[in-house]
Amino acid sequence: MKVRVNGVELFVESSGQGDVALVFMHYYGGSSRTWLEVIDGLKxxxxxxxxxxxxxxxxxxxxxxxxxxxxxxxxxxxxRELGLTRYVLVGHSMGAKAAQLLASRCPEGLEALVLVAPSPPTPQDMPPDFRQAMVHFYDTREGAEAAFNNIVRLPLKEHVREMVLEDMQKSCPPARAAWPETAMIEDISASVASIQAPTLILAGEMDPVDRLEAVEREVAGRIPPARLEVLRNTGHLSPLEVPREIAERITAFLSETVPGASA
Structure with missing residues (x-):
């Protein structure tokens, strides 16, 4: 379905049941489809x-x-448009940075925050020339394949790999440019100190993008209620590499922290 907010129409996939809703926010290069196998274990x-x-x-x-x-x-x-009164934000990489900013506003109904391979709230430590090159990573299939091969550590099924490459290219140039040119270096660190919701951080042990030590220092170290857990032998695309493990960890975390979250 399409939902119009802030002058744009967003494509939304919905499934599942329960009193608590999970809202999934994808990474730079992804889409709602990034979360399909994770959702299968949660719906x-x-x-x-x-x-x-x-x-x-x-x-x-x-x-x-x-x-x-x-x-x-x-x-x-x-x-707000979906009428959610009890919900959890689940963000991956770029989506996790946006989720951190939203959670810092302490919006009504937010029960918990889950950050998967999260981009830091501080400006990302990356050479300017590399950030500029990122603008064009997804212009072609060859560029998308090169980017994909650099951030994944566990093999994906062929149909999942094809989906990822398609999603990487299915975007407009301004959106592709905005992350490396501006959003990646936006500093929201002063805001995230205000996060009050229970927070689970899932970091990939072998993540070459948002490295474990940086996530521990720049994300977990700045969010007061955060719990950091490590996904062993996993790269940056953990929702695609270990979707079942992520679903299990989310379920365990919410059963501890959110009243009535589990059936």
């Missing part, structure tokens, strides 16, 4: 909503701005 207990960020997947590509504040504002407005 018996939770209502699940995965959506495409503005400029990505099947969502509107006519927006002017694609910053972290835009993504957080979209998520907040989408939750």
């Amino acid at each position: 018996e207990q939770y209502r699940c909503y995965a959506y495409d960020h503005r400029g990505w997947g099947e969502s509107d590509k006519s927006a002017v701005s694609y910053g972290i504040t835009d993504l957080a504002d979209d998520a907040e407005a989408l939750i």
Whole structure:
């Protein structure tokens, strides 16, 4: 379905059941489809909503701005339009940075926060020339394949690999440019200290993008209620590499921290 928020239409997939909703926010290059196998392990207990960020997947590509504040504002407005009264934000990489900003506002109904291979709230430590090269990573299939091969550590099924490569290219140029040029270096560290929701951080042991030591220092070290857990032998695309493990860890965490979250 399409839901109009902040002047753009967002494509949203919904499934599952339960009193608590999970709202999934994808990475730079992904889409709502990134979460399909994770959701398969959660939809018996939770209502699940995965959506495409503005400029990505099947969502509107006519927006002017694609910053972290835009993504957080979209998520907040989408939750309001869906009428969710009890929900958990689940963000991956870029989506996790936007989720951190939204959680820092302590919005009504937010029960918990799950950050998977999260981008830090501080400006990402990356050479400017590499960030500039990132703008064009997804222009071609060859570029997408090169980027994919550099961030994955566990093998994916062939149909999943093809889905990832398709999603990487299914975006508009301004959205592809916004992350490396501006959103990646936006500093929201002062805001995340205000996060009050129970927070689970799932970091890939072999993640070459958001490295374990950086996640521990820059994310877990700045969010007061955060718990850091390590996904062994896993790269940056953990929702695709170890979806069952992520679903199990989310279920265990929510059963401890959110009243009535598990069936």
